[in-house]
Amino acid sequence: MIEVENLVKRYGNMTAVKGINFRVEPGEIVGLLGPNGAGKTTTMRMLTGFMPPTEGTIQICGFDVVEDSMSVRQRVGYMPERVPVYPDMTVEGYVTFWAKLRGVRDVRARVHAVLEQFQLLDRRKQLVRFLSKGLRQRLGLAQALVHQPPVIILDEPTIGIDPRQVIEVRDAVRSLREGHAVLFSSHILSEVEQVCDRVIIINHGQIVGEGTPETLSRQLAGRQQVFVVVEGGSDARISAFLRKIPDVVHVRAMDDGFLITTKSDVDLRPTLSRLITQEGFTIVEMRAVDASLEDVFLTLTETKQP
Amino acid sequence: MTGTPIIFRRELAAYFTSPVAYLIAAAFLVFTAITFNQDLAFAITVRPVDPALIPRVLTQLLIFIAPLLTMRLLAEENREGTLELLLTAPVSDASIVIGKYLAAWVYYTFLLALTLVYQIILVNIAFPDMSHTLGAYIGIWLYGGATLAVGLVFSALTESQVLAAFLGMIALLILYFADRIGQIVANIDLGLIIFQLTLQGHFIPTFAQGVIRAEDIVYYAGLIVVMLFVSIRLVESRRWR
Numbered sequence: 001m002i003e004v005e006n007l008v009k010r011y012g013n014m015t016a017v018k019g020i021n022f023r024v025e026p027g028e029i030v031g032l033l034g035p036n037g038a039g040k041t042t043t044m045r046m047l048t049g050f051m052p053p054t055e056g057t058i059q060i061c062g063f064d065v066v067e068d069s070m071s072v073r074q075r076v077g078y079m080p081e082r083v084p085v086y087p088d089m090t091v092e093g094y095v096t097f098w099a100k101l102r103g104v105r106d107v108r109a110r111v112h113a114v115l116e117q118f119q120l121l122d123r124r125k126q127l128v129r130f131l132s133k134g135l136r137q138r139l140g141l142a143q144a145l146v147h148q149p150p151v152i153i154l155d156e157p158t159i160g161i162d163p164r165q166v167i168e169v170r171d172a173v174r175s176l177r178e179g180h181a182v183l184f185s186s187h188i189l190s191e192v193e194q195v196c197d198r199v200i201i202i203n204h205g206q207i208v209g210e211g212t213p214e215t216l217s218r219q220l221a222g223r224q225q226v227f228v229v230v231e232g233g234s235d236a237r238i239s240a241f242l243r244k245i246p247d248v249v250h251v252r253a254m255d256d257g258f259l260i261t262t263k264s265d266v267d268l269r270p271t272l273s274r275l276i277t278q279e280g281f282t283i284v285e286m287r288a289v290d291a292s293l294e295d296v297f298l299t300l301t302e303t304k305q306p
Numbered sequence: 307m308t309g310t311p312i313i314f315r316r317e318l319a320a321y322f323t324s325p326v327a328y329l330i331a332a333a334f335l336v337f338t339a340i341t342f343n344q345d346l347a348f349a350i351t352v353r354p355v356d357p358a359l360i361p362r363v364l365t366q367l368l369i370f371i372a373p374l375l376t377m378r379l380l381a382e383e384n385r386e387g388t389l390e391l392l393l394t395a396p397v398s399d400a401s402i403v404i405g406k407y408l409a410a411w412v413y414y415t416f417l418l419a420l421t422l423v424y425q426i427i428l429v430n431i432a433f434p435d436m437s438h439t440l441g442a443y444i445g446i447w448l449y450g451g452a453t454l455a456v457g458l459v460f461s462a463l464t465e466s467q468v469l470a471a472f473l474g475m476i477a478l479l480i481l482y483f484a485d486r487i488g489q490i491v492a493n494i495d496l497g498l499i500i501f502q503l504t505l506q507g508h509f510i511p512t513f514a515q516g517v518i519r520a521e522d523i524v525y526y527a528g529l530i531v532v533m534l535f536v537s538i539r540l541v542e543s544r545r546w547r
Contacts, residue, residue, distance in 0.1 A: 049394055050394050073396040074396045080391065084386050084387030084388040084389075084390060086320070088320065088323050098395070101309055101313070101392075101396075101397060103396065143391075
């Protein structure tokens with residue numbers, strides 16, 4: 001359904017996307033995960049035909065995004081980040097407008113169907129400007145699905161809405177799996193973990209990890225994580241010291257302590273405690289931590305930090 | 307061009323639900339009404355009524371009104387992000403721009419039609435030359451179309467409506483008053499050419515006298531085509547940024 005090959009996007013001499021490859025099959029929900037500025041939105045904009053790629057090809061349902069742009073646009077449902085709306089239109093008018101523009105047959109029936117699907121029927125006469133953020137998000141989904149596209153692309157569908165609404169949107173996304181190829185971006189892990197069949201982790205315009213949430217967690221096998229709370233110096237000093245310890249791969253400062261990822265499967269705790277004490281610091285707490293998808297993500301995307 | 311009628315209808319509906327458009331319409335009518343009233347007062351003693359009065363006033367009024375009518379068209383879509391959805395819908399960039407432009411022109415036509423009230427009053431109290439009036443109205447209708455096309459270019463250029471309106475007004479002022487440059491040029495032929503390039507050069511000597519000339523129609527139609535072409539290109543360029 002979605003086939004991306006060697007995709008590159010340059011803005012002037014800044015390269016936002018550096019040669020990425022991936023596929024999304026029908027019936028699959030794939031999460032595009034990465035910190036802000038990783039190239040998620042740029043990738044999605046190229047997939048929808050909003051902007052042409054600098055290099056590489058994108059095929060959607062067998063159509064090339066550049067050569068057959070109109071055929072592709074007909075087959076893609078897109079919800080950009082922070083759903084753009086016409087504030088002075090009614091909910092129904094807004095969805096009807098997009099349905100007509102995308103050449104939907106039997107516009108009224110389709111509009112009614114998607115409004116029902118996203119529980120917007122009782123608000124169809126309301127002006128879009130008066131919708132809450134969560135409702136706006138649902139309106140964005142209704143707009144993206146009104147022409148029954150086989151490929152659905154959602155850019156940060158759960159950003160800026162409250163937890164209850166996040167669950168609604170997440171359920172809505174999950175309900176799309178049947179027959180659709182869904183690609184959705186997020187920088188929130190728990191959500192991707194719950195909704196997606198497969199996760200693509202992207203950072204600095206490159207794919208740094210790919211697989212089911214389980215396989216990604218397994219990538220950390222052989223590594224261990226230790227959480228320590230250390231006193232007796234400034235955070236920066238302690239963190240710099242911890243990084244210098246052999247076999248320590250990564251140190252992340254948390255609110256109350258440090259999360260240390262170690263390379264070997266050797267238990268590093270005795271060594272750590274000895275070295276920390278020798279340096280004149282005091283250990284207040286130390287415990288081993290189970291690796292979660294979040295740790296994979298942070299390890300993969302924070303490697304460039306000093 | 308399948309998208310044009312759909313874009314056109316949404317845009318026209320937006321004019322009739324927008325408070326700004328009603329304010330512009332009100333200003334338009336108040337200004338023309340005052341002018342008409344003054345002309346009537348003069349007509350009692352000084353000179354006969356001018357059948358092309360309203361179109362003649364509109365040539366200058368449109369310099370300010372046209373950019374206000376078009377400023378929203380593309381700048382707002384750009385700022386709100388709806389342009390991104392439009393550009394990923396299966397419609398061409400040209401059909402989007404043309405649909406929006408036509409909506410602005412039709413709304414202007416509606417405003418222009420409201421000024422026919424003055425002509426109805428006039429017919430009942432005097433003997434105006436109706437064919438003179440008709441020629442001038444056809445002229446100002448085309449002239450309005452050209453000024454709206456110029457305004458649209460600046461709406462495509464920027465995200466800010468205020469800036470779009472401001473730049474549009476400056477461009478129209480230059481297009482209108484460029485003949486002042488023509489007047490200070492020592493060369494008579496060059497001065498004439500400059501005059502022929504200005505908005506008023508194709509209205510005041512001809513349409514305002516009730517004369518319809520092909521070259522004037524070609525000038526305004528040509529201006530519309532060129533400005534629409536530039537606007538379409540500017541919208542396209544959004545894809546590259």
